[in-house]
Amino acid sequence: MRVVVAGATGLIGSRTVAGLRDHGVEVVSVSRGTGADVVTGEGLARALRGADVLVDVTDAPSRAEEASVRFFDTATANLLRAAATAGAEHYVVLSVVGAEHLESGYFRAKRLQEERVRRSPLPHSIVRAAPFFESVESLALMSTYGDGVHAAPVLVRPVSTDDVAAAVAHVAVGLPLFGTLEVAGPEEFRLDELTAKLLAARGDVRDVVTDPGARLFGARIEERTLLPQSPARVGHETFTRWLARR
Template sequence: MKAPVGSPTPRRKETQTRVVVAGGTGLIGSRTVARLRDHGMEVVSVSREEGVDIITGEGLAEVLRGAEVVVDVTDAPTRTEKASVDFFGTATATLVEAAAAAGAEHYVVLSVVGVERLKSGYFRAKLLQEDQVRRSPIPFSSIVRATPFFESVETTMLMNTYADSVHVAPVLMRPVSANDVAAAVAHVAVGVPLAGILQVAGPEEHRLDDLAAKLLAARGDLRDVVADTHVPFFGAEIGERTLLPAPDAHLGHETFAQWLARR
């Protein structure tokens, strides 16, 4: 598999690199675990289902023992401001402290393209998370910012539904597949630390209201899609280009049509 444009060359070692993935059973986490194992890494998944609590720290010291890389793809239980700030403020601090105590050398965290421009509680909490990672005592850190996943486009669409219509903000975006995000996160984790940010986006630019219309049609839903500039995106009112990545972003491979057909 080719590495993302601008990503480092994977390390080659005689022994397996031990990588711990926090949030390893989620949408991105489960795919990241699989990609890392494809790279020949020794991978340990961290989640409550596996008896590890990143809020209280229960089980973290044991699971992080010998870890060289920690990948953080956790997410808040809801997108409200309080829940997001509470979750990232506590979970990231707990993870970073435990990773540093275990001697981890590299911390990789998944964030959001445009997070510095999105003025809502959830995205402010993500900026807080990024800052905690940058200021941590772990020698190296890397931030992977992704554009909205195809799945989050569907979630956004369902937030503003009415009897005969669905209201969606007419904004531009490059939505990306979870598989492409996981591949990029895994490449960063096995490579030389970025000491910066890698943006990951989908291969095509779309308008969110056009995507919503295609999703409704695929579901056999006959409601109209209304382009509404006042509809927020996960709590944040956004401009037409707020969600677009930088020109040098790494572009994934899976298109929206391919994802829709695969579903």
């Protein structure tokens, strides 16, 4: 089996490549560093030659809605076209839990990406991940105001990037789902409380302000939007173990 991974040098991509190689499959990495550009399409035909599966774990360079929509629309179209030309039999794309419910921000961009994949003639699988532990950390930096870090009191089951990559690799070597698999962590938190735990563990003395109006990557989130909507694949790593590893 020959699996091509687009976004292979990213946080999830590098781990997915390692996981696929553990499955004993041939892996081809696609990134600008390897001479393939998902935005311009340059080098994709060469990289996907002979591919059985294309794994799309690319990510937009910006979480802003307009930039995200533009990136995913262009990159996904190019990847789908190249995969179809190469005769690939399975397209696996990484998305986010909650994408189908939100009409704004980065989540809207991911929902539109999902819709493009579903409309394509290629057999497909969509893996939706709950927020990564690293995403919560990044969000704390993005949501700092004069009175502290603002975080919404919404429920999350944050997941480690290792567990997400393992799920993506597992789906890639299996039969197409023609649907969605959600991946979440083993514990449930409120986002504001989790943010406070993370800051305390880092020795960060900023206050966490519980703000129902706080946005997540440009979208206003309801209490249960970020929880899996169907039985999910549950990761192994807890928040405490993740902190210890860091």
